Amino acid sequence: MEQLLSALPHNPLVAFTILLMVTLILPPIFEKLRLPGLVGLLFAGVILGKDGLHLLDPHSESIKLLSDIGKIYLMFVAGLEIDMAEFRRTKDRSLGFGMMTFLIPLLAGILVSRLFNFSWNTSFLIGSLLASHTLLGYPIVQRLGVVKNQSVMVTIGATIFTDIAALLVLAICVSIHAGQFSAASLMFQLVALGLYAVAVLFGLDWGGREYFRRTGDEESNQFLFVLFAVFLVSVAAQIINVDKIVGAFLAGLAINDVLGNGPVKEKVEFLGSTLFIPFFFVGMGLLLDIPSFLTTMRFQFPLVIGIVGGLIGSKFGAALTAKTLYRYSWHEGLTMWSLSLPQVAATLAAALVAYQAKNTAGERLINEAVFNSVIVLMLVTSILGPVLTSKFAPKLPIPKTVKEDSQKSGTSLEEWLPQSHSAMPSSPFRLVIPIYNPHTQRDLIEMGALIARRKSGFIVPVSIATAHVHMDDPQLNNHLQQSQALLERALQISQEFDVQAQPTIRIDDDVAQGISRTAREKDANLIIMGWSQNTGLRARLFGTVIDTIFWSSHCPVAVMRLLDKPINLHRLLVPVRDISPAIVGIIRFAQLLANANEGSVTLLHVCDRKTSPEQIASFKEELMAVIEESGFQAKCKIKIIAHDDVGKVITRASTAFDLVILRSFRRRTAGGLAVSDLTTELLKKLTCSLVLFGEPRS
Known part of the structure; x- marks a missing residue:
């Protein structure tokens, strides 16, 4: 037994396992104590080294290699x-x-x-x-x-x-x-x-x-x-x-x-950040005498x-x-x-x-x-x-850089404005709506129709048939027949709302890429999709269809979880963290939807408790300017609350609204789209209808 224990510090596999365990457990504990996580890693190095449990040897080749990396x-x-x-x-x-x-x-x-x-x-x-x-x-x-x-x-x-x-x-x-x-x-x-x-x-x-x-x-x-x-x-x-x-x-x-x-x-x-850098800090702790x-x-x-x-x-x-x-x-x-x-x-x-x-x-x-x-x-x-x-x-003035950033990133805020206020050439507003779930099809088409009618545009219902090696494969024929049935139903719904539709069937190896490519070919202004909570192994490893479309699309994407008919969504809540082109785009989208539905929009900003009254007044003034520049007739008001828990405030406020519009970031990891921790928390807690809105280059 003693020989086994004495050999542990020199066993590379044991050393690597211990490092993984330390990296997994200690940083979160120290962060809860309001200390940097790296302090916990240094502490671990001290405890596991020569002045502690002797489980890791700082002079072993494996520890030297991992620390150098x-x-x-x-x-x-x-x-x-x-x-x-x-x-x-x-x-x-x-x-x-x-x-x-x-x-x-x-x-x-x-x-x-x-x-x-x-x-x-x-x-x-x-x-x-x-x-x-x-x-x-x-x-x-x-x-x-x-x-x-x-x-x-x-x-x-x-x-x-x-x-x-x-x-x-x-x-x-x-x-x-x-x-x-x-x-x-x-x-x-x-x-x-x-x-x-x-x-x-x-x-x-x-x-x-x-x-x-x-x-x-x-x-x-x-x-x-x-x-x-x-x-x-x-x-x-x-x-x-x-x-x-x-x-x-x-x-x-x-x-x-x-x-x-x-x-x-x-x-x-x-x-x-997950593997090698923590090993370096543990190695620093091992060297401490x-x-x-x-x-x-x-x-x-x-x-x-x-x-x-x-x-x-x-x-x-x-x-x-x-x-x-x-x-x-x-x-x-x-x-x-x-x-x-x-x-x-x-x-x-x-x-x-x-x-x-x-x-x-x-x-x-x-x-x-x-x-x-x-x-x-x-x-x-x-x-x-x-x-x-x-x-x-918190006492710094919030810079006003919306227009400059919009021009630099290529984001077009004008496309959301009413036609009479838009500086863009007059062209039909195009919405691509992927159709794959008969149960959510009507709500999505109805939502698209409301927006398209307000913008004098049209909708493009699209159904993706999975490609096969042989184009005469019976399974492909079945997929095409199902797609045709879905699109015929979509055309009927669009006619009820007196909105032009251009149904499209696309054969593609990848559903998400097929949707993104169709949107690009049609030069779409917006993609509207239904919500999907696929948490299987494949989704965890490679991300969902929604993740891929968010990442690859050329235009904004609105993913909707609708718990009521779109015509019944009158009270809209938009949490606003800062004023950027992406946030202004979401505000414009909310105003457009409220205008089409004769509803109202509330912009909610949760600030730090230490934020000065001058900063709050300046932020409210800039938000008011964004509202006034839009030219929409929808009622729009601003609510600013000082609180430490942003998620709690938004969740509590959402109970008085029909729809919450959240922002997503187009950043992707191996497991799919990376939204902020706050957005992830809200997606789990909100009990009303919601829209997850993402802009390209955001």
Whole structure:
């Protein structure tokens, strides 16, 4: 038994199983305690390592490999998540703030390090650890709808400069520590690094676009191409004597534009956040020496305070300088400070590289005291940063960018307006309605007819017959006969409402693609579908027909769960989180439906309790402008409620309405369409009729 237990830490399968268990269980527990999930992973590493249960050996080949992959993946995703489009829009100010929030903490770190008698090389390295930042507060500003605020965009864009500069300093410091420093070697290293960066940023971008263009929709091969590219670039970085995390970050920047927000990016990030990145944090915990950590906290506490305080103070100084230079408000300046505080991704990865870097004498680039101080820095800033962001960001003005974003994304808001108010050329409004369920057929045709009649358009009922190898196959003949019967019934219903119909039968291998292709061929303005709750194995693995149509369609899609006849749906509720082209499109759709049905629309906005009265008034004023610009005669009112539980407020409010219209996002994972957690919750709890509305490019 003792032999078995002693062999466990060295068994790769046992180690992998333990890592999976830890990743599954601990992060949710720590998040319920209002602590970052990564703190739980570090804690697990400590408990399972040499100072705990001895179940994992940090020096085993399997743990080293998984930790290295996680470190590479962490930096790759850090580069991948940077919004290059937003960076280009604010590149001048982003580079300006990036230099401030890099140089000021760098100088602070050097000063603190020299006060504690560290060498110049180590001092520069410690300064670079303070200079980067991780955008842990991004989900908060996204939820508040202030991502488009210029100060937030500038802070996000500055991440590119700070991370690249910090990694460059790391590469040089590691090279110097290894004893390879001279003027000639430094020049050679810089030239090699420059050529390498150019080759990665431009070569990988071009190669990725070519490969994706040639492979079309082969997502599996594209996913493998991305993984291959990341690790190839990381290996190439080591060849020129640069740490692999530098290559991984550059690969993320290079592939950023290639992937966009498509399904391959979803798969790449899912694999990293679910598997490899958690392994890296557990590996960090395994390297922590608890006696040494306690000794650092007891005898070298001034060093810990100096590094943590230096980071907090210098980041505040950088944000204050940017606020003054760019004439931002105090709330904007403080939000920039809070967003640039957290030190996680680049800081931890670089600290681990520096800690493991040894010279010929066996001396580490940074000692255990500094490494332990960086862990404390990560814990403090990963908690403090989001807390401060949630305090300052609600007071930012919500930017008014609907028209600009609409033009950039190609979303046509005018097509929902009444004909007399539309700037678009007069053309019939076309609705494609897939027919496959006789029980929901009448309600869908009736709903389409109401909208088409109001827009002076027509409907296209479409039935998909599954293709066979032989076109004279008896089973195909049966499918065609069934489709013909469904379409004849659809034509009868449309005639009852005096609306023109163009019934269509399509033979296709894939039902969802057949519907999307028909909509494109007919140049449809809208697809109306019935609700389907297919939860079988195939749906879980590959998604449903609805998922695929949401993802592939060129026009908006409205998926309807109707519990009453469409003509009886008079009171419409539209939850509004922010004001974007997609949300305005949903409001226009709701107004059109209410206008056709002589109903009313209520726009419900649930804001944070900390939202200022000025912000609420500004948001209400902009919503009123959206309503007034529509030209619809339908009654429309606005309701704003301050509450912490958005889902609870919407569920409670829905009891007084006939129909709720929710928004979906066109993001796809291996298991289908990825809607927000809030939308998923509402789909389960709402007891009235609902429409799940999705726009292309949303």
